[in-house]
Amino acid sequence: MSRVVLAVIFLMLASSPHVLAQKNRIQPGKRYAAGESIYAPLYGFAATIPEGWEGLLPRESEVFLLTSTTSTYGEVYVFGRDKVDLEVLKKNWGSGFELSESIKLIAIDATIEGDLLLSKVEAEGEYINKGYQQYAVAKCKLAGPCIISLMNAPVQYYEAVKNTTIDLMRNGTFEERVRTSPYSDFNWSEFLTNKVLMTFTSNQTGSKESFVHLCSDGSFYSDLKKKGIFKNQNGQYRGRNTGQWSVDGIGAQAEITLAFDDKKLPSIKAPLLIREDNVFSDGERYFVGQSDRCQ
Secondary structure (H helix, E strand, O other), X not given: OOHHHHHHHHHHHHXXXXXXXXXXXXXXXXXXOOOOEEEEOOOOEEEEOOOOEEEEEOOOOOOEEEEEOOOOOOXXXXXXXXXXXXXXXXXXXXXXXXXXXXXXXXXXXXXXXXXXXXXXXXXXXXXXXXXXXXXXXXXXXXXXXXXXXXXXXXXXHHHHHHHHHHHHHHHOEEOOOOXXXXXXXXXXXXXXXXXXXXXXXXXXXXXXXXXXXXXXXXEEEEEEOOOOOOOOOOHHHOEEXXXXXXXXXXXXXXXXXXXXXXXXXXXXXXXXXXXXXXXXXXXXXXXXXXXXXXX
């Protein structure tokens, strides 16, 4: 199955998924190495990236993804959801989910072991790669939230990846939930360094992407197909430009400044807001990923 199909599958499994959020916020495009801790303050869940694996929040996604860094290929998708009873979740999984007119997801022989719900998962229908197998694990705190993981791996690696997924969930712990804003000490400068801001525009001829790369030496490179970098700028910023960038602010809101090398172009100051792991400026969504231009 493709990653897109798996993401849809997990939306069905989790019903109301939320991406994991750390004390040091998970950042789009940033990789988390084996041994690094992840923490979800909204759910109070803490875990460690397994040996031989790395974690990533892909660009344009709210799905936290674990991928194998060894020859044992596999993927694990991790979500959180609010309070749910394991017995209810088991019943829902066993009933199956219609993903489309031709694809259905079914949990096979789901079992409850302590605070874990474990089950092999099968996708039935057209265009299913039978060379891959799936397994799902849910861990729930008594009268509290749940964390759910779905693994996908080639048949020959199924047992190894399944065991890694089970160990990840079994060794994860529920701690005190943090109900204050997770962005109260959010460091925008650290977050944006060596990242790219992306926006998308669509019209009758298709969609276009605009990019602003923000490098660690303070320089930026922009390639704009829209009228301006941010929502309220005019068309003079269209095309490719370079300059210097800075950001001012700690917390959920900040202000970014772009000063252009082309002195005919006025500097830009624009507000930034992060909410539910999404970045906005004047209500417009911006995707943030690792820059492939910054050295």
